[in-house]
Structure formats: structure tokens, C-alpha cells
Amino acid sequence: MKTNDATVLEEPKTDKRATEETIEPAIESRPRPTTGVREAKIYIDGKFYSETEAKVSVFDHGLLYGDGIFEGIRFYNGRVFRLEEHLERLWDSARSICLKIPMTRQGMTEALIETIRQNHLHDGYIRLLVTRGVGNLGLNPEQCKNPSVIIIAATIALYHEDFYRKGLSIVTVATRRSNPASLNPAVKSLNYLNNVMARIEANLARADEALMLNDAGNVAECTADNVFIIKDSQIFTPPITAGALRGITRSVVFDIASEFDLEVTEADFTRHDIFVADECFLTGTAAEIVPVVKVDGRLIGNGKPGPITTRIIARFREITRKTGTPIFD
Ligand code: PMP
Numbered sequence: 001m002k003t004n005d006a007t008v009l010e011e012p013k014t015d016k017r018a019t020e021e022t023i024e025p026a027i028e029s030r031p032r033p034t035t036g037v038r039e040a041k042i043y044i045d046g047k048f049y050s051e052t053e054a055k056v057s058v059f060d061h062g063l064l065y066g067d068g069i070f071e072g073i074r075f076y077n078g079r080v081f082r083l084e085e086h087l088e089r090l091w092d093s094a095r096s097i098c099l100k101i102p103m104t105r106q107g108m109t110e111a112l113i114e115t116i117r118q119n120h121l122h123d124g125y126i127r128l129l130v131t132r133g134v135g136n137l138g139l140n141p142e143q144c145k146n147p148s149v150i151i152i153a154a155t156i157a158l159y160h161e162d163f164y165r166k167g168l169s170i171v172t173v174a175t176r177r178s179n180p181a182s183l184n185p186a187v188k189s190l191n192y193l194n195n196v197m198a199r200i201e202a203n204l205a206r207a208d209e210a211l212m213l214n215d216a217g218n219v220a221e222c223t224a225d226n227v228f229i230i231k232d233s234q235i236f237t238p239p240i241t242a243g244a245l246r247g248i249t250r251s252v253v254f255d256i257a258s259e260f261d262l263e264v265t266e267a268d269f270t271r272h273d274i275f276v277a278d279e280c281f282l283t284g285t286a287a288e289i290v291p292v293v294k295v296d297g298r299l300i301g302n303g304k305p306g307p308i309t310t311r312i313i314a315r316f317r318e319i320t321r322k323t324g325t326p327i328f329d
Contacts, residue, residue: 043115103149123155125286126151129149168294170210173205175201188245195212209292211227228281236267249289
């Protein structure tokens, strides 16, 4: 596991597979009510607060109704990775739910970079939220006059390195990805209960992640990651219309594949296609690119991370360490 001066993460106590005893969680599920940064500074609406002082109102509709949006962003080696794309998606999410972000994109970039600087980090993870703001107990967003911007910089607990070497075991869950006509998965909203329910099912099945299908029975995505399969050197991933988030890491895989002269096809596919795939992997800002070697008890390919996946992971690591918006001039 990576560490740096500001890191207070503990080494994972075990690297046992989920099917045996324990699950090593990624950032989303690690039970740590802290950023992992000593004397952390959390940005709320233009001011910085310590972890204990950083609080929001119980009347914020982000809390009362999950009314708000967010981004999870990584920075590597003193550079924020794919910042423009994350801000683009944040602004798209805001537009879709009629939320006015109370600052310019330039202002947001500066606030985000200043938050990383204040926390003296070179590598880590940013959680950026825009909540609807304080209103009354009714759900009408017109009550909320001032949306809030919150930026939390954290050290990040990855999946244990073993997971990248050995791969994950995932299960298909009964909870379907929400229908775009009710809550569009393309909006990265603060309402993640659909994903949380799926995650609970994966936990109960002692699996590493949950594979979520859409109402048509096609693969949508995992609870916090996009899904890819490889068959006969062709790469497939579900289209956004299947209920997948337009993942930033997903788009980096498109770039890497084209560098490698491999074709990525956005196509609907089913569990069957994963069962018979040669390789499978997940992508997400927190998890990065992680191989999947088992789905619903069936081994994928020979049950080991495949050669194309391994090459893509290696290239991804090079790209993340060399590119991005500089934090320290
Ligand atoms: N799907 C869901 C539901 C997510 O929350 C995320 C973000 N963790 C992803 C996919 C991956 O998107 P990205 O690569 O932009 O992090």
C-alpha cells in the first residue's frame, strides 16, 4: 500500500480473498471517519475548517433528500488527474437537476487546488460536493436559496495490491440499476441508495463488488465502477444508455485502447457475455483499473487477470503519474 508523510492509514491486516474471510474495501467502504490527513482542512463555501469543525446544517437538502451532486477526483504526483472532465461532468449533473453551482469553473478549480495545498498532499483523492443547501423540511428545492460547495481532500485507501494481481470476485445482484426515466445514473447525484443496496447484497454474498443489471437484464455497471469485458481481443463496455455513468477512467481506457490499436465497442451485453469473456475489469477513480476473475462463481478466462487488462493497467499507471493539472507551480 502507498504511504506518504501525511498518511495515517494502517496497513491492511490481511490479504485474504473475500471468499475466505474478509473483504479489503476501497475508499467508499473503509470505516474511517477521517481524511487520513494530519490537521486536515476541509473547504466549505469559501472557508477552511478542521475535521471536527467541518459541519453542514441538518436542514441541508443534501442530507434531507440526497439532493445534490458530487465528484470523486484523484491527484497523482502533484497533478490533478482529468480535472476538466470531472468539472464538465459536475456541471452536466448540476444542469440536469436544475442546480446552480455558486461559482465559476475557474473559481472551482482554484478552490480545489487550494484545498489540496492546504492539506499538503501530493497524491490523494478529492470528494467534491455541491448540495442544494439549507431549506425547510419540505422537499421543494425552491426553498433552498444557497447551494453549498464542500471539498474534502483525503489520502486514499486502495484495494490491496493483491486485488490488482489476483483480481476481484463479483456477483450479480437482484437490485437493478435505477431506470433512467426515474433517476438517471448519468447524474452523479448524492442519492446513492440504489448503489448502496447493491453493495449490501455483495457484502452479504461475501463478494468484492456487485454487478448491477438494468431493467432489460443487460449489464449496467458495478456500484462505483464501470465494467469492461474482452473477447477475442475486442473490448466491450455498456453504453451510457444501459445505465452506466460516463466514467472518466472509462474514457481513459478508450484512449489507451486506441494507443494499443484495440477497438472498444459500447454495446449492450448480458451476464452470459461475462461468463464467456476472456477477460474482465472494472474502472473507477477510486479503484482505478482492477481485474475481475470470477463472476457468480464462474471463473473468467483462466481465472487470472488477462494479458490485455494487465497491459492497460500498466499504461494507466504511467499516464496518471505524468499528466494532469499541476497543484504546485
Ligand atoms: N459508476 C458509478 C456508479 C460511480 O459512482 C463511478 C465513480 N466512482 C463510476 C462508475 C466510475 O466513474 P469514474 O471513472 O469517473 O470515477
